[in-house]
Amino acid sequence: MKPQVLIIDADTFFSKSFSSYLRNKNIEVVTESDVLVGLKKLQSEFFNLCIIDLRNDKKGIKKICLIARNIPVFCLSSTTSKSMIIFSYKEGVHDYILKKTDFDIIYIKISLIISKTFFSFTEFNVFDFDQYNFNYSIHTLTYKQNNKIHLTPIESKILKLLLFFKNENLDSKFLQQCVWRKADYFTSKCLEVYINRLRKIFSDNTNVKILTMNRTGYMLEIVERF
Known part of the structure; x- marks a missing residue:
């Protein structure tokens, strides 16, 4: 069983290129462009990590963190708004990453968070x-x-x-x-x-x-x- 990552992003070009990169790293990826469909999948399927771009949607961040519960959430965004970044962390986002960040760096962050949750699974x-x-x-x-x-x-x-x-x-x-x-x-x-x-x-x-x-x-x- 490979690590399972859910990417929710309306930017299909980015999600396709990033998901292809992760698959080459032996990580299974599910992509959704629609937030509501992505949230339903998060509720019904197992994922080690959820990566989402909510485009300054504060209500959306609250909802995703509530639904995700014990699943780590990364907010991947193009905005550098200080207030948005602080709000995201306060709501429970594990990491806030800019889309311009190198894929290798994002991969390292993903590896670290997956390993933390993986070794804590007593089952x-x-x-x-x-x-x-x-x-x-x-x-x-x-x-x-x-x-x-x-x-x-x-x-x-x-x-x-x-x-x-x-x-x-x-x-x-x-x-x-x-x-x-x-x-x-x-x-x-x-x-x-x-x-x-x-x-x-x-x-x-x-x-x-x-x-x-x-x-x-x-x-x-x-x-x-x-």
């Missing part, structure tokens, strides 16, 4: 796969119900992300942002070290592999037993 703390049971809360990986391996907190975070997005290419920079809140040369090397540690754990099992995907990311490949 995604226990995973059963192949002959393993992984408990993120206590950092343990149990094989065949009796061989228990204790993982470090960072190993657990990486494994949780890989399991949640199993059999999918998970962008390396996204992984780094989720685990270390930044992506640079140092964190990329750290990620390689922890990936290799996890690979050693699964080295004797041909059904579970961590693959490097064209040097852009990693994929946890799990082959179903029949």
Whole structure:
């Protein structure tokens, strides 16, 4: 399952180009040009984040924050009005981003907010796969119900992300942002070290592999037993 982002914006040119950028980063995007239709989707479907341009609509900002509840909201706008920015934050918007902001910077902000909500979801703390049971809360990986391996907190975070997005290419920079809140040369090397540690754990099992995907990311490949 990929991170789910809802973009509500009447500016179809911007939403198409930005959603295409996010999809290339392995993020699933739903776009809506109509605010009312977008709000209905927000109520009926699951999203990790909602990005909306309300074009100085203060009533709209109040409504979206009320409906979103526990879903983070980014206000993406062309206006630099100080009063509008302050009002948005007071109503509960997590971030106010100008449309002229570089896509890479917006992506970093999105990665950070998704990682914060992701690791707080307790319903995604226990995973059963192949002959393993992984408990993120206590950092343990149990094989065949009796061989228990204790993982470090960072190993657990990486494994949780890989399991949640199993059999999918998970962008390396996204992984780094989720685990270390930044992506640079140092964190990329750290990620390689922890990936290799996890690979050693699964080295004797041909059904579970961590693959490097064209040097852009990693994929946890799990082959179903029949």
